[in-house]
Amino acid sequence: MNFDFSDDQKMLKEQVNKFLTDKCGMDVARRILDGDEPYAKEVWQGLVDMGLMGIAIPEEFGGLGLGALELCVVAEELGRVAAPVPFSTSVYIATEAMKLAGTDEQKKTWLPKLAAGEVIGTLAMSEGPQAAGPRSVEVSFSGGKLNGTKIPVPDGSAADFAIVLANTGGKGDKALSFVLVDLTAKGVTREDVKTIDPTRPHATISFDNVDAELMGEEGNGWAYTQEVFDAAAVWMAFEQIGGTEASMWMARDYALERYAFGRLIGSYQAIKHKIADMYVKLELARSNAYFGAMMLNDKGAELPQAAAAARISATEAYRYAAQENVQVHGGIGYTWEADTQFFYRRSKLLALALGSSIEWKDKLVARLEARNAA
């Protein structure tokens, strides 16, 4: 039985932790929250210097060619500090989509730059206040031209290219395709949108007859999205676990210094049980994420269920830990000065980034039904 990360992977985790603890404390998240920068460029550069953007990119395209597990340990550390960088957007999602669906030409153009952190990619999916899917996407691609509006697009203002989930006229699930577009092209307009988490900016992007190209097979966009999201769900689960753990210790530490009614609030069972429940949810999430990581790395048949379980579990753990961390802090936890807000904001941002738990639970049961039928 060897259900754990290797010593090398743990060493990488340690290294990333050291760098982020040193260079990406809560003051950095606060600087992005209060200022106009799209992300913390010096932190991004530090991650580039460690080669982290190219971890899972094959060596022929300038990456390190490692497996999925290395990215898991990096994700956990980024989550722990609520890092204000477009890592999840560009690495777990855009890079994976490019690896999965890109033509050789597209890969040759973009993957080496992604690996070097020279460009940021994003996936543009959502168009309005409902779950995006084959029945709701209206942005269209025909005759080489892209038209319509996507909102919100993760890191939409900072990104260099977007993979756009666009309607190409097929029937049912085949309605959508991946379309690759250079965001500096003529006819693209971008504007930041006000969101719950300004430390991870999102934009409205409008396409007016923009030159773009198909990525992968026409009509396969929704299937690609599912596959990319299964992988991203595992990595993001680790990021959520990092945030959950940080929230839990923040709540614990505060409970060990705050007095009420003549004693530490951490000695009241109402507080102890709350933080114990954070731990229970955290460990369930961690165990589910480990299995997701193993399935992702092995390209195992159980990946669809494992990824869904990892995502649902980690989303629940982070939701609870972040919201109850504010509660344990009381009034001070609700102020702008408190750091509790970074995790509260981020927990909800990540919970919605790949589709909500409502969608994932539904998807999970469909997968279990399919397995039972087989």
Place this chain on the structure above:
Amino acid sequence: MDFNDTPSEAAYRAKARAWLDANAERKTAKKDSLPALSLTEALERARTWQRTKAEGGFACITWPKEYGGQGGSSLDNVVYSQEESNYLVPGGFYAIGLGMCLPTVLAWGTDAHKERYVAPAVRGDEIWCQLFSEPAGGSDVAGLRTRAEKDGDEWVINGQKVWTSGAHYCDYGIVVVRTDPNVPKHKGLTMFIIDMKAPGVEVRPIKQMSGESEFNEVFFTDVRIPDSDRLGEPGQGWKVALTTLMNERLAVGGGGGADWEELLGLAQEAEMEQTLATANSAVRERIADWYVQTQGLKYTRFRTLTALSKGQTPGPESSISKIVSATKMQELGSFAMDLQGQHGIVRDREISPNAAVFQNQWMGGAGYRIAGGTDEILRNIVAERVLGMPQDIRVDKDKPFSEMPAGK
């Protein structure tokens, strides 16, 4: 990252499997449990199997060889248990004795105790029970009131224990009693080995809310225990009891019952007013939630096994298991009953879906959330031992036990 055995684990697994093939019948889809027997017959069947295991070298694998164990590792033990679970073998009667009582004897007993008691227990000749809980001491076990007074070389015990599994068929027990009421409660306790057949020991079954009787009350009237059967020093009983309770957390496994898979099966056949139950989003959400919990617990166990496999001490993550599984057992049962409509009230294995497993676990779950550490005590343990949070303020910590209010 993988689930593969190390070479030595694989070798031990092969050895265990070969021995089990030769000595037991493998479970099949059609036959996955032994036939029900009367208590006497079931005891005999369990006794025979325990003896067979002892002779075959698979009983009490982690215990020292000199006392009848195998001197094996915790992982050997896990590997054997995993393999054994695929065979039709009796279980139950020995779990508390070999899982909790004898490990306490091994930790605290004299050489004479170990020589006298351990090997017969390993062979299955003698069965043990644990006598800790009392009507006045449940979660607060140290609040117990059964007292023992010294009389020459003997102690005289009077009082009552409760929730004692198997007391009616056990040969010996470990019993914690108050030997000094004039010191604070944790300091006045002493642990003894008790002969369950001694004069003055009376066992009465408790009828549970579920209608079954799996536990007993045990009354002591002037029961005499030789001082030589004391475990640890007088006044050290709480420390000794903690050894047992630590083992309890390892010994109390899953509560059993149906899980998400059975619930999904039920939902796939249950018509609701508008749709099949599996098309109902509330039903789907619950199935997903319980799937995620079950998987989370399974892979938490795998993480623990990995630590054992690497020769490390497992982390505290295993402490979450009962907190999660007990509530799941109760609530999943309740939800599956909801799916059965009014028929959900029927608790009859002949006509209730899945032989009434859902009704049974809804009933049993109410008890499982209390047994072996309540949900609340377990959360305290996680908060205090794992997260380093302070104990509650104890008004009874420094006062003599005799001065504490008793209540009802």
